[in-house]
Amino acid sequence: MAVILLIGLIGVAPPTHVRAYDTPDDGGGSIMVEWHLSQDDAILDGYEIYRSNDGDVYEKVGFIGRNRTRYEDSNTEDGENYFYKVVALKDTLKMYSQASQPVMSSPQWFDLPKLNILIACVIFGGLILYFVYHARKGKELYIRKIAGLQAIDDAVGRATEMGKPILYTTGTGLIGDIATIASLNILGEIAKKCARYDTQLINPHLDPIVYTVAREVVKESYTQVGRPDAFDPDSVYFITDLQFAYAAAVSGIMVREKPATNFLIGWFMAESLILAETGASTGAIQIAGTDRVPQLPFFITACDYTLIGEELYAASAYISKEPLLLGAIKGEDLGKLIIGAALIAGSIIGLLTKLPILNLFK
Amino acid sequence: MKIIDILAKIDRRIIYLILLVVVILPLIFPSAQSVRVMPPVEKFFNAVDNIPEEKALIIDFDYTPQDMPELEPMAIALLRHAFKKRIKVLALSLYVQPLGLAQRALTQVTEEFNSTAETSADSIIYGRDYVFLGWQVGPILAMLSMGESITNFYNIDYYGNRTDTLLLMKHIKNYNNVGIVAALSPSDIPRYWVAYAQNRFGVAVGAGVTSVSASEFYPYLQTGQFSGLMIGMKGAAEYEEMVEKELSVAGRRKASESLPSITYAHLLIIAFIIIGNIGHFVKRRQK
Amino acid sequence: MNISLDPWIWISALLTVSIFSFLYRDNPFYRFAEHIFVGVANGWAVTFYWHNILVPSLFDPLFRRGQLLLIIPFIIGILYLTRFIPRVSWLVRIPIGITMGYYVGASIPADVQAYIIKQTQGTILTSQNFQAWNAGNMGVVWSIILFVGVICTLSYFYFSKEHKGVLGITSRIGIIFVMIGFGAAFGYTVMARISLLIGRLQFLLGDWLGVIH
């Protein structure tokens, strides 16, 4: 108590070495203020940050707890000079630091710490594109077997024989989820098979935009195999954009229409197992595929075939055997080789030297 | 031979029915199952327990009726702990919807204590032992503003009193007077507490989360950003266990009472897996 | 017993029971609940888009505050409706192209960062990663197992070569890691799902029927 009283009488030490600088790699309008702690930091309420345009009149712009040496003032006008003072606050007692040097904030065009990501995008993207264009020249490429895809023909054939429909859902993803787009590509191929064999296709949707695209894709497939007349516009339809309402409705379709085959391919959340188990209970053959790792265990347990992760993306190339798409897979494979090599090389460097190798991947 | 066939192909509806029975019976005839307390909850308990006399515990009630089964027992256990040890409590919600549930939990535990209290010193009194700050607009704004002054941001409490007139608030200015923030939320809120209240003002944060979201929060415990973590029904039951064993506070232990349902459901699923495999193997032998 | 008298509790409870009845088999109650669900969900979506997006982000600023720039999204949005007019229905590709293009582009750097850069960083063998386990000396072992697992799993996704020889072995090890992980994730999720069921049952038995307190 006496100590506190004493401090009350003689005051507390102000923070020192106040330094202000433009916040790097940002969109402007922000200045970082740094200081060294007050010697009486332990008993302070915290630090108040004061700002001035002219070095004369200061106004308070912020407050931050004790034992902090940094404050971001994110409310500055770009191109204007500012001075900063930091105040050690204890009850009503304020000790002002010296003023900082004048500083200006400014926006940057490139976020430098993200350079590694840009480089990775360029390398891997470049590789893929190189092989895509290379493939145009018609070089034969090999792709290993993917179990779920080989079952597609049987699955469609079975539905035809049984005179039952095929259900295809792209899941609960939106058009911006790449898995949805990959699924739409596969849908196109399956729609072609349905058109050829005259098998009914049921394709319910959660996202109105995906629905619109899917409708075009399916229609085009029917046209391509010369059966535009067989396309039933009501086979592709929208249900609702609410996840579980969609799951309830698709479950209903499964038990009422009793499709011979269910395709659950795309982007899924918790409804994955609702759909897969309901489908399994009707005795349908089920082919699933998603890149959503948390949902894969449920598809693996409840479905007959599951496309795991990247297999989903390889699928459309695999079915269509189009050289352009196959070329991309070759590029992806090379990318994975590079990652493997980077892992090994990084580990060797990391183990043998003291270089901060992990910083490359921040 | 017939039995084996049946075992390998039990109708799923029978599985559903047995599962339902196994989950429902312990709910109707509750008996609290005791649990071994794991380190994340033990840390949480100790962090609350060690709050010094002059500091308060903030409880952020941010669960909705949907997540109530898992998160409400945590709130009750925390309140019992605090009231028993006379730790001052500041209750708040960052969203409007949970306010009613917060009120419900506060009333329940206050009544538990006051029904046996004989003197005013024994009782839990609003304004002296706890304050319900209610809700003010903007979750992040609230986290930041409380770093400077709690009574300036929450100038009136849930009941419309001016907070600066409340006895408890006389000594509670900002996070410097807060021992730990306990955030009970099914969403990202505990992370925001770390990003905005802890990083800027150094206040300790503990979290109570649903078991669905558990894996997202583990890393925060490892890095020490969370001073404690309760996950789902089991985490709540562990806290209940500590409150009862360490502080001998009696009362309904809703999470502990749900544990038998959870345990039996797991054991049932395991049993079905075993039965299925027995059926499978015997049949394969026969072929 | 202390049955609720609140009509909304009754509605919620009857709908809840109807959905559960699906476990027995499809039946009129489930069909009824399902169609109500879809109907209400869409009614709610209409409300949401109107009150939370169209009015505050488009109509109010455009017509009341004269932010004329918003005429662009308005017109592009209307192009969606050309789907119903066969002659100009190709115009629907414009809003689709804009939406898809933007999200697809945005996903490239985000995915490279989250899935390639970050995962690689966590896998490289360095003393920093060994310590991250908080497992003392065993951290080295865990890191090595993780490292091997990642590389082998990655090799399983090598498509342009037959999985024979070395690649055959590594991809097989990879799939073993994957399967162990899937089993574990499945087992780990059971508790969360049972908790949800308990929540519903507590509602039915407590709030509705008043059998449990």
Next chain:
Amino acid sequence: MKKGLPLILVFICGILGIIQYFAPHPVVQDTDNFFRNNLLKILAAFALVLGLGSLLKVHMDKIKRKRENWQYSWVLIIVFIITSIIGLFGGVTGEGPLPTRIGSFSFDNQTIYDNVIVPLGSTMFALLAFFMASAAYRAFRARSTEATLLLASAFIVMLGVLPLGDRISPHLPSFAQWIMDVPNVAGQRGILIGVAFGILATALKIILGIERSWLGGGGE
């Protein structure tokens, strides 16, 4: 034109999507904000009209042709119309011009959400408890090495997370956690890295117009 214009737009918007990630400058970020918060949201609202059109058409057809279960289509359409009217004219929480309260019984949009959508949704979610049991029973059979591993690790983790787990063996909970932290993460990482390449390739093909099945047919 019919294909060229959409392809050009995909390209431009795709580039914007990439650039906004790297460039903090306000010129880029403000454009991006306009995209995200105005343009794309508004477009999504208009797209819903297409979706609703499709939904209503399917159910009207059902009613017209008296297809199986056509009566339920009436339920859907009537409920949809009623909730839309309540929501549009009664406001989100009953502040609109349409009264949403009779005596002490209120039926505003938020009340409907809390008492219809929430219980229906959480009950669908809760069905998973049952489905996990039936899926586990059916699929977790030791047919092959892979299936056996799947089964074994599910088994260990299920026991390990239980309060009972550490009575069986004090090491069981930590072993279960180890499986989650080490082999599980290794498998997941391998999958994720692969996925990233799949995404990258698909995304590039869309932006550069190599993959154009989304355009459908008709018109060059």
